[in-house]
Amino acid sequence: MPTPLPGDFLNKPLSPAVSVRPSACPGLLRIVPALDGGICRIKLAGGVIGAAQARAVARAAQDYAGGVIEATNRGNLQIRGIGAEQGALIETLLAAGLGPNNPDSDDVRNLMLSPTAGLDPRMLLDVRPLAAQILAALENTPRLHELSAKFALSLDGGEGVVMLDHPHDLWLSALEVDGEVLLAFGLAGCPARDKPLAAVPLAYGLELVLGVLNWFLDTARPDQSRMRQLLAEVPAERLLSALASMPLRTDADISEWRRPATVTHGHIGVYPQAETGKVAVGGVTPLGRLDPAMLNTIAQLAEEFGDGSLRLTPWQSLLLPNIAACDAQSVLAGLQAAGLLCSADQALARIIACTGSSDCAKGLADTKADARLLAGQLQRSGISRGVHLSACQRSCAAAHLASVTLLAVSPGHYDLYFRDATQPGFGALQARDLTIEAAGAYLIADSRSNTHD
Known part of the structure; x- marks a missing residue:
């Protein structure tokens, strides 16, 4: 059930139209239960959040939840593991200006x-x-x-x-x-x-x-x-x-127009801005997750070196914009020290994984733990490639069709797919019921043969 709305929103009736196409997706004003507690999704306009607002998210996650903050694949933030004080968490976020002006609109600001x-x-x-x-x-x-x-x-x-x-x-x-x-x-x-x-x-x-x-x-x-x-x-x-x-x-x-290609991994590391002498500096949140200490450190870097804002990305990463080019390496070092992955050569920076069986009742495998095992195996072989681990068919971690998908079939076991535009779902099935170690060996051999890179 949705949590009651605090403050000025308590007695405001929702529009009857809201129930026409109901959803179980979390929002800021609708906390959805999971195995590890409630989930609150904070929708950010353009993916942008101020340093003070980021600190409010960190404080809310620390005080009223399990301290797990997630960067989503639409450039938003989520707080997981929310306990009984849902109203206090929502009030903290609303006071920081992170909610909608109209509560009826929270769902549709996409x-x-x-x-x-x-x-x-x-x-x-x-x-x-x-x-x-x-x-x-x-x-x-x-x-x-x-x-x-x-x-x-x-x-x-x-x-x-x-x-x-x-x-x-x-x-x-x-x-x-x-x-x-x-x-x-x-x-x-x-x-x-x-x-x-x-x-x-x-x-x-x-x-x-x-x-x-x-x-x-x-x-x-x-x-x-x-x-x-x-x-x-x-x-x-x-x-x-x-x-x-x-x-x-x-x-x-x-x-007949086609969208020009983008900059590969432009969200990782240092990216030049249109303004001469200014850059954006970015890093990937490991498997989409932050903790309050990380977010507070990043907010401090944004205030000290940038314009005091953070920009979340659809790659579950973040950028600090308007950094003087001469400060770029200092900011990059600060992000790395905070725990972000700031090079596409780091295998974990290119792996995404859903919540997995540890926190989701629908999950068939602990995808977060398996992703770290896979990343270590690939890194030791000098290989970094995009891989998506999904604990079930819903593919919550990837809104797009990934180049490689490992779909869980049981704890520690996965079916392996390669993207194929002619195939439905995750693409072309390559192998069934692989252990995570066997999947890693398969990807290492495929990378060295350059078959799908």
Whole structure:
């Protein structure tokens, strides 16, 4: 059951529309139980959190939970192991400005940006003003609160550090045609693989988003919570007809456009910003987890060397922006000392794993422990490659299709898959019921043969 809302939210009735597409996903105001206690998800606008707010998260995790803080694959934070003082935890976070302005909107603030939005030297535009408009509309438009907590949007301005592989119900991506920057958009997919449905001038960005969301709510049944479910029955051309009042472009310059490649591992280490002499410095949270001491140290580095902000990424890592280039190595050393992984050559930096059987009732294996065993085996062989360990079919740790997936079948045993666009699910099955050591040996041999690298 959801926890009661503290403070000013206690007596505010939720909109009847909230129950149209209910969800068991955690939020800041809805703490969901797990084996290790309650889970609270803190949605961050653009993945950004201030140093003082980060300290509030650390304090809440320390005082009212088990001290486990998670970086999610959508650039948010979670607190795990929450005990009986749920109201006090929520009040601490709300007092730090980490909650929604409207409690009915907590579920639907699902807009993912590049962690280098507004700073990236490759960006075609700073998407943050448009993002702020979209988030304000999601918060303040009661009808949009009917959307599912899983309904998600992405917006990128052409940055070099951006997650393009996560499927979204609506994605928007900047492109330039004949010197004009437009917003291409697509449905139920991602710009890494899919062609745009159409494009609009930047001035129509908010109108486009609202038009798509309202069309979805007008057209979808209550049991259709995601865009892909609606498109299985209704062609996307119906949306274009509904948006006919906008100056849509569907010509070949749009339909044949492909999103330029990103900077590989740009979220790890030192990344140059558009402003001369400024850089962002980043590190990966080991298997997506932080503790209060780590978060407090990182907040101190952000205040001492940067602008006092931290940016969470979809790779379960974080960046400290606006660092003077001359201070980059000092900040990098500080992040490493705090426990972050600051090189893509570290095997653990490229491995993701879900909560696993230690804290999740659905888990078939202790994926966190097995991931560390695997990382050690790969590191000793001088190999670092992207691997996803999932304790069940739900794939909670990876919103995208990973290049390598180990799917648990029993404690310490996994089926091995390699990504294959022609295959459903996790891809092409390579081997069944491998021990974690055997899986490591298989990946080491495959890496040395360069078969799938």
